[in-house]
Amino acid sequence: MNKSEARDLLHSMTFTESLRLHAETVACVMEAYARKFGEDEDQWFCTGLLHDADYEEHPGEHPNIIVSRLRENKEEEIAYAISCHYTKWNNEARSKLDKTLLASDELTGFIIACARVRPQGLNGLTAKSVRKKLRQKSFAAKVEREEIQAGVEKLGVDLNEHIRFIVDVLQGCDAIPDELRNGE
Secondary structure, eight states, rough: OOOOHHHHHHHHHHHOOHHHHHHHHHHHHHHHHHHHOOOOOHHHHHHHHTTTTTTTTTTTTTTHHHHHHHHHHOOOHHHHHHHHHSSGGGOOSSSSHHHHHHHHHHHHHHHHHHHTTSTTTTTTOEEEEEEEEHHHHHHHHHHHHHHHHHHHHHHHHHHHHHHHHHHHHTTHHHHHHHHHOOOO
């Protein structure tokens, strides 16, 4: 599967700009990690892009719909990574791809939420500031902090370094609107 095919599939299943932005930002992070780890950048991008593709229309069946579609298209590695990007589904994250998606999904969304409440957006956003917001349970309350911690542990990265990496990637991500990248 290439990026164009993955984007077509995403757009056929996901219609809100907020969920599409989440998909694009996680895809940027995944692609950057693939580059860092010497992995297949297109495969990792597609995994990030499609990880929540069925959530909007089928939240109760998520991620089964997108996983089935990917398996029908012989995209087993992408399908498996998506099937285990939430620890409560009890599918073990085994590969670097699986672990990176688990570690990047919730945290990427959380970092975007942090940028939205800052006049400078992502510009100058520090790991210390993100960690402070993580301790505020009322901020972005739907973000599951345990998932962030579990992902970081599985991937074996330092939380501060992981946050800095994601912020740096997002600042260069084409999907990020200017007001989020540089502030108002």
